[in-house]
Amino acid sequence: DAKTTQPNSMESNEEEPVHLPCNHSTISGTDYIHWYRQLPSQGPEYVIHGLTSNVNNRMASLAIAEDRKSSTLILHRATLRDAAVYYCILRSSGAGSYQLTFGKGTKLSVIP
């Protein structure tokens, strides 16, 4: 699986936007970019995914660079409940690529 690089930790003030970066310079054309988050003492939770175009959903936005070598998860207005570890994961759409491979992720702290 192609590798992703994320900062170990980030801080944000409550009610401010948060931009979580992810580098994936070895991404292949069939790799989807997925974001999951894990709140304390809970299982990971799907946030968003995309292939080439920017994506929006009720939780967040995903901005994908034109060359696809990096992406940014955007939380438009951080709340205390958004404090979690955020994982950027590449998953191939090719045959046999079933699982998600988790890295260390970015631990987001939200300051009241």
Added chain:
Amino acid sequence: DAGITQSPRYKITETGRQVTLMCHQTWSHSYMFWYRQDLGHGLRLIYYSAAADITDKGEVPDGYVVSRSKTENFPLTLESATRSQTSVYFCASRQGQEAFFGQGTRLTVV
């Protein structure tokens, strides 16, 4: 309730005992997974299943056995528990692009 449930939530067992962690999903998703999460290692895949009666090894399968006789159930068995298997175990299911994780089972082997 719809979703994915794991049982038990907490388990303490002795070294050498067999223990089974249960995972049940209500959606009939084809794919199911077992991960373990340890400090310093993050989430690692133990086994996965693409459908009933189809299972395959992940990154850390040694000491574990799985079965999938029904689509909705994917139990994970530790045949002879060791202290190194003390961990938090997460089950997940996936259909399409989104995976759903259970709340986890915290297993302590003493």
